[in-house]
Amino acid sequence: MDREHRLKRLRFRAWHRGTREADFMIGGFFDRYSNGWNDEQIGWFEALMNEQDVDIMAWAIGTLPVPDRWAGDMMGAMQRLDYIPIAR
Incomplete structure (x- = not known):
């Protein structure tokens, strides 16, 4: 699967999580950072x-410790994301 198709599929998955809060957090993170991701970062997501x-x-807002598998720069960026623009 080519990069463009992978990212398009991931964007849909990130924005259709099942709750509005998760959609905004995970989808907003995707929108903010995905353009600069390499193949390894895409695989992580x-x-x-x-x-x-x-x-x-819970990992992103710090109410649960981040498992070693998910710890690193990508989760750190998710934890630092403090504003997601929402179209009205």
């Missing part, structure tokens, strides 16, 4: 999309 929303959100 693809794998993260298989985790439960409540876990992803």
Whole structure:
């Protein structure tokens, strides 16, 4: 699958998580950072999309410790994201 198709598929998955809060957090993170991702970072995000929303959100806001598998620069960026523009 080519890069463009992978990112298009990931964008859909990031914005259709099941709750509005997860959509905004995960989808907003995707929109903010995905243009600069390399193949390894895309793979990391693809794998993260298989985790439960409540876990992803808890790791991102710091209410649960981040498992070693997800710790690193990408999760750090998700934890620092403090504003997501929302179209009205």
